[in-house]
Amino acid sequence: MNGHLAALPPDRLHTPCDPTRFWFETTAELADTDIIIGQPRALEAIQLGLKVAQKGFNVFVLGPPGSGKLTAARELAERIAASQPPPSDWCYVNNFANPAQPKALRLPAGWGRHLAHDMEVVVEDLVSALPAAFEGEEYRSRAEKIEQQAREREAEAINRLRAEALRSRIALIETPTGFAFAPMQRDQDEIISPEQFQNLSDQERQAIEATVADLQQQLQKILRQFPAWRKEARNRLKALNREIAEFTVSHQFADLKARYASLPGVIDYLNLAQADIIEHTESFLPKAEGVISLFEGPQKAPAQRYRINLVVDHSELTAAPVVQEDLPTHGNLIGRIEHQAHMGALVTDFTMIRPGALHKANGGYLLLDARKLLSQPFAWETLKRALHAGEIRIESLERSLSLISTTSLEPEPIPLDLKVILFGERLLYFLLDIYDPEFREFFKIAADFEDDLPRDADAIDLYARMVATLARREKLRPLHREAVARIVEHASRRTGDSEKLSAHLRSLADLMKEADFYAGSEGRSLITAADIEHAIDRQIYRSDRLRSRVQEAIRRGLIFVDTEGAVAGQINGLSVIQLDDFSFGQPSRITATTRPGTGRILDIEKETELGGALHSKGVLILGNFLASRYSGAQGFSVAASLVFEQSYGGVDGDSASLAELCAVLSSIAEVPIRQNLAVTGSVDQHGRVQPIGGVNEKIEGFFDICAARSLTGNHGVIIPAANVVHLMLRQDVVQAAAEGKFHVYAVSEVDEALELLTGVPIGRRDEAGVFPEGSLNRKVEERLKAFAAVQRSLQKNAEEPGGEKH
DSSP states (O other): OOSSOOOOOGGGTOOOOOGGGOSOSBGGGSOOOOSOOSOHHHHHHHHHHHHOOSTTBOEEEEOOTTSSHHHHHHHHHHHHHHTSOOOOEEEEEOOSSOTTSOEEEEEOTTHHHHHHHHHHHHHHHHHHHHHHHHTSHHHHHHHHHHHHHHHHHHHHHHHHHHHHHHHTTEEEEEETTEEEEEEBOSSSSSBOOHHHHHHSOHHHHHHHHHHHHHHHHHHHHHHHHHHHHHHHHHHHHHHHHHHHHHHHHHHHHHHHHHHTTTOHHHHHHHHHHHHHHHHTGGGGSOOOOOOOOTTSOOOOOHHHHTOOEEEEOOTTOSSOOEEEESSOOHHHHHOEEOOEEETTEEEOOGGGEEOOHHHHHTTSEEEEEHHHHHHSTTHHHHHHHHHHHTEEOOOOHHHHTTOOOOOOOOOOOEEOOOEEEEEEOHHHHHHHHHHOTTHHHHBOEEEEOOSEEEOSHHHHHHHHHHHHHHHHHTTOOOBBHHHHHHHHHHHHHHHTOTTEEEOOHHHHHHHHHHHHHHHHHTTOSSBOHHHHHHHHHHHHHHHOHHHHHHHHHHHTTSSOOOOSSEEETEEEEEEEEEETTEEEEEEEEEEEEEEEOSSOEEEHHHHTTOBOHHHHHHHHHHHHHHHHHHOTTTOOOEEEEEEETTOOSOBOOSTTHHHHHHHHHHHHHTOEEETTEEEOOEEOTTOBEEOOSOHHHHHHHHHHHHHHTOOOSOEEEEEEGGGGGGOOOOHHHHHHHHTTSEEEEEESBHHHHHHHHHOSOOOOOOTTSOOOTTOHHHHHHHHHHHHHHHHHHHHHHHHSTTOOOO
C-alpha cells in the first residue's frame, strides 16, 4: 500500500460554474419561466389531485419550509382554475316560517349582488309606496265608508229601539256609562222625576217596569251584536288594507320576478317575501311616538327582515376561486354567527351570518398550512367533518362541543365541492398518516418536494432563467452572468454536493434581495458577483457568533486541539454543529486508552448518557472490526476506552468511527498519530470507509484553526473517498491547497488513513498469515499477544488455590 497517498488536487475541492457558459450578459435578456423547477414528481402529483373529481383526492404537499411548495401549489391551482367558470353565489335569507333557521339561496356567479341590490331597492320603494297608498284619496274614502256604514248600522238599531220605546212613553238615554231607559209623562216629552214615579199607582209602576224590562232585553240583544258588527267592519277594513297592499306590493315585485324567472329558488323566495310584506304591511307604515318596551328587541327597519345576506360574491371572478387561509380557526373555516349587544343581552339574525374560507373557496381550491391548521383547537376535526359531510354547516365551537345550550341560529347547510391543498413538513404528513386513520380518506395524494435537483447543463440554464424570473417578480435589479454563476456555486454548496443544486427558493430569494440592496447602495444598475459574495459573507457573519466563540476558545487554549506534533492514542475528529440555517465544523480531540482485558470497548459517551444510538453503533462496529482482524487464536484480549474530550453535550452519529478506530489502533500499537491532520468518516465491519455529512463544514472548521495558528504545509483533513463528489469548499481553502499549505486526502479503507496518520506501513499478512516486520498491523498484533499473555496469567493465578480472585 502506498504510504504517501496524494492529496486531492485543487480542482477536486470545488466545482466552479464558468460564467462564459452563459450566452447572455444579464438576466434581463432571459425569458420568464416557472419558479418551480426540478420537481416533476411533485407537480404531477398536485395536478392529479386537482384534476380528479372523485371524493377524497385532496392533496398534501410535503417538503421543507421555503422549498416553494406553496408557490407551486398556488400556481398550479390558478392554472387549472383559469379554465373553470366561477362557482355559484350564495346568500342567506330570512326563513319567514322559522326565523331561527335561515335559508340558503344559490345563484349564478354575480347574480347575488344584483339580487341583494334589487331587493333593497324594492323594499325602499315600498317604504314610501305603501304609506302613500294608505294615505291616498281612494283608500281614505273606502275606509271611511266602511267605518260610516258600521256606525250607521249601530245607530239604526239603537234608533229603532228608541222609536219603539217612545211608543210606550219610554225614553232611551245615552249616559257616559252606556244606555238607560226612563218613563215619560203622558202628555209631555219630559221624563218623570223619581218623586213623580213614586206617586204613580202600583199598577202604573208595574206596567212601566215591565215595559222597561222588555226594552232592556232588546237593548242587550242589540249591544251583543255590536262586537260582531265591529269585527265584520274590521275584517272589511283588513280586506281593504290587504287589497291595497297586494296591489302595491305585487306591482313592485312584478319586474323583480320577471328578472329572476329562470331561477326557481329565487322565485320561491320572492313569493314568500311578497306574502310576508303583505302580512306585515303595518311595519312599513308610520308609527305613533310612544315608549318602547324594554322587553322588545332592537328596533329594526323594515328592510332588515327582507335583506339579502350575500355571504359569497363571485361577481368579480372570471374563474374558479383559489383561496389561502392564513389563520385556519374553526370559525374562519366554516364561518360564524355574529351577535349584537342589546339591553345586556346578545341578539342575532340571519344578516349576521359571516362566511368562512370553505364558503369562499367552494367550487374552487383552498390552501391551508398544515401546522397552523393543527395548532388551532378542533380546526382539523372541523375540516374533516365538512369534507366527509360534503356540506358547510355553520355552528359555533361551543355549540358543537355542547358547552352551551342557548338557542341560536341554525343556518341551512351549503353543499361543499372543493379541493383542499395542505402544505407542511414531511414530519407532519407522516404523523397524520400514522395517528389519524381518517387522514388517507381525505388526502389521497401526497406531493413530495425534492430538496435539490441535478446540476447538469440543462438544469443550470433553467436555474439561470428561474433567477431572472424571480428577480423580475421581486422587482430586483438584473443580475450579471457572473452573479448567476456565483449563485449556482452557492446553490451547490447549500446542498453539500457539487453535482446538485439547492431547490430552496426562500434562501435564494433572500440572497438576491440582500445582494440587490448592496448593489443599490453602491449605485449599480446590475447585481454583480461581488454583491452576491458580499451578501453570502454577511449572512455568515450574522450567524457565526457561536462558531467564533468556539474557535476563540481553541485559539486561547481553553479547548485543547493540537495541530502540531504526534501523540499515541489521540486524534482530531470533526463534527458539525447545526444552528437553524447555518452550520459549521468543530474539531474535537478524541482519545483512546488500551490495556489487557476481555475485548470490551468502553464508550464513555454512552456510559455518561451523552452518546446517541448512532454513535454507539459506530463504536460497536469498530470493535467488531478489531476482533475480526486481530483476534486469531490468541483471542481479542484488550480493554479500550474512547471519549470525546471536553465534550459537555450530546454526541451522535457514526462519522467519528474512523477517527476512533485509528485512535484505538494507535494506542494498542503505541504508534503516535499526526496532530496536524483531522479525520472524519465512518467504517464498516470490514474496514471500508463510508461517506458522512457536512464534509465541507468539517474541512473548513479544521482549516480555520490551522490558519489561525499559521499553516505549515503539513496540515490537512482525511475524508472518505465517497465524499469527494460533495466538495464545494471556500475559495480560501482551495487557494491554500493550490499553494501546498493545506491538503485534503480521500481514503477508501482504514488502512490508508492509518498510514497517513502514523507514517508507518500498514502491512498485510503473507501466505503464512504473518504481518511484515515493522508494519503497523505487526505492532498491533504483537501488543495484543502481550495483552493476551497477561490476561491468561491473571486468569491462571485466579484459578490456583489461594490465588487472587479478579
